[in-house]
Amino acid sequence: MQLVMLKQLLxxxxxxxxxxxxxxxxLMKKYKIIEQFLVV
Structure with a gap:
């Protein structure tokens, strides 16, 4: 799944x-920094 697509859905x-x-x-298992982009 692409990060951009995920951010659009969110x-x-x-x-x-x-x-x-x-x-x-x-995603956190693969990209520990991902949380910074997915904060809600």
Whole structure:
């Protein structure tokens, strides 16, 4: 999944909190810095 696409989805509120946490946690395993871009 592309970060830009994920940010667009989050920006449009198409993801609920549970989905956001799931995706963020998966990405955090690969990109520890990702959290800085996904703060809500």
């Amino acid at each position: 920006g449009k509120d198409l993801l609920n909190k549970a989905e956001y946490d799931l995706i963020k946690n998966k």
